[in-house]
Amino acid sequence: xxxxHKSNEIRIxxxxxxxxxxxxxxRKKILSIFLAHPDALTHGSIEKxxxxxxxxxTVYRTLQAFEEKGIIHAIPSSDNNKRYALxxxxxxxxxxxxxxxxxxxxxxxxxxxxxxxxPSIPLPEGYRVENVQVLINGVxxxxxx
Amino acid sequence: xxxxHKSNEIRIxxxxxxxxxxxxxxRKKILSIFLAHPDALTHGSIEKxxxxxxxxxTVYRTLQAFEEKGIIHAIPSSDNNKRYALxxxxxxxxxxxxxxxxxxxxxxxxxxxxxxxxPSIPLPEGYRVENVQVLINGVxxxxxx
DNA sequence: GTAACTGCAAAATATTTGCATCCTT
DNA sequence: AAGGATGCAAATATTTTGCAGTTAC
Numbered sequence: 001x002x003x004x005h006k007s008n009e010i011r012i013x014x015x016x017x018x019x020x021x022x023x024x025x026x027r028k029k030i031l032s033i034f035l036a037h038p039d040a041l042t043h044g045s046i047e048k049x050x051x052x053x054x055x056x057x058t059v060y061r062t063l064q065a066f067e068e069k070g071i072i073h074a075i076p077s078s079d080n081n082k083r084y085a086l087x088x089x090x091x092x093x094x095x096x097x098x099x100x101x102x103x104x105x106x107x108x109x110x111x112x113x114x115x116x117x118x119p120s121i122p123l124p125e126g127y128r129v130e131n132v133q134v135l136i137n138g139v140x141x142x143x144x145x
Numbered sequence: 146x147x148x149x150h151k152s153n154e155i156r157i158x159x160x161x162x163x164x165x166x167x168x169x170x171x172r173k174k175i176l177s178i179f180l181a182h183p184d185a186l187t188h189g190s191i192e193k194x195x196x197x198x199x200x201x202x203t204v205y206r207t208l209q210a211f212e213e214k215g216i217i218h219a220i221p222s223s224d225n226n227k228r229y230a231l232x233x234x235x236x237x238x239x240x241x242x243x244x245x246x247x248x249x250x251x252x253x254x255x256x257x258x259x260x261x262x263x264p265s266i267p268l269p270e271g272y273r274v275e276n277v278q279v280l281i282n283g284v285x286x287x288x289x290x
Numbered sequence: 291g292t293a294a295c296t297g298c299a300a301a302a303t304a305t306t307t308g309c310a311t312c313c314t315t
Numbered sequence: 316a317a318g319g320a321t322g323c324a325a326a327t328a329t330t331t332t333g334c335a336g337t338t339a340c
Binding site: 305 | 316317318319320321322323324325326327328329330331332333334335336337338339340
Binding site: 167169170171172199200202203210225 | 320
């Protein structure tokens with residue numbers, strides 16, 4: 001086991017412990033999948049990558065726990081396919097998801113642009129704005145070449 | 146049958162014919178539900194409002210046809226619940242859905258703010274932007290009072 | 291040891307498909 | 316009359332729930 005791998009193990013355990021989640025095989029595995037993928041993942045793609053090793057129900061419960069504890073956040077989309085991505089600075093019960101999400105029409109990946117914050121948008125009188133999420137469709141850097 | 150009702154009937158038939166959809170009971174009913182509701186609707190709420198009169202499968206196929214023909218558009222959300230709203234100026238195969246959508250955390254309604262257009266957002270070099278969708282969470286006018 | 295987590299079975303829900311019949315044009 | 320739309324039945328797929336056994340702490 002190389003040093004890089006070991007430090008990743010430690011990092012994963014820390015993320016879980018900080019949220020009061022016990023460190024189990026399935027959680028380590030699913031979290032490592034997120035850490036290895038910069039793009040957003042669906043339940044289906046996680047189940048596939050995790051292999052036969054984990055029960056489908058465990059994947060559902062793990063994603064739910066991760067979302068509640070602020071490890072991942074759900075990303076808006078127009079289909080019925082819930083996507084999740086790693087949170088940068090989320091806490092339990094509080095998601096900092098006000099950055100832009102980019103959906104590439106070529107490769108189909110959804111990417112968090114953590115550094116691009118949502119703009120403030122002037123609404124008509126009478127609305128209280130709590131959170132602005134932006135979903136941009138287009139062609140990503142890799143696909144545009 | 147009053148004049149208002151009659152003109153609505155005519156309006157509905159025109160919308161369907163313009164898209165080369167034959168004018169059937171289920172399509173008239175579902176389209177009338179959309180016309181009567183300013184907020185976005187899920188498959189479930191449409192099925193409920195249509196009553197026992199129509200088969201569940203017909204509702205699926207009707208919504209799919211409406212979306213393809215540009216009568217309604219799907220609205221992004223973070224749950225797994227597809228929402229649809231009437232298009233203002235959509236054509237077959239081309240949705241003008243670049244306006245802001247507002248999700249009220251109090252009443253749960255999703256509202257199209259047709260007059261609030263999506264801002265242009267500067268992205269890092271290398272992305273091609275085709276479409277910007279904005280989803281705002283907050284409290285709507287009715288709930289804020 | 292105890293509380294939390296997992297896997298299995300099964301239920302509940304949601305969505306899709308094929309086909310015979312009916313309706314719109 | 317012909318093609319498209321619907322309803323029904325059934326196949327798939329997705330998500331949730333309960334519970335008994337297992338694991339982390």
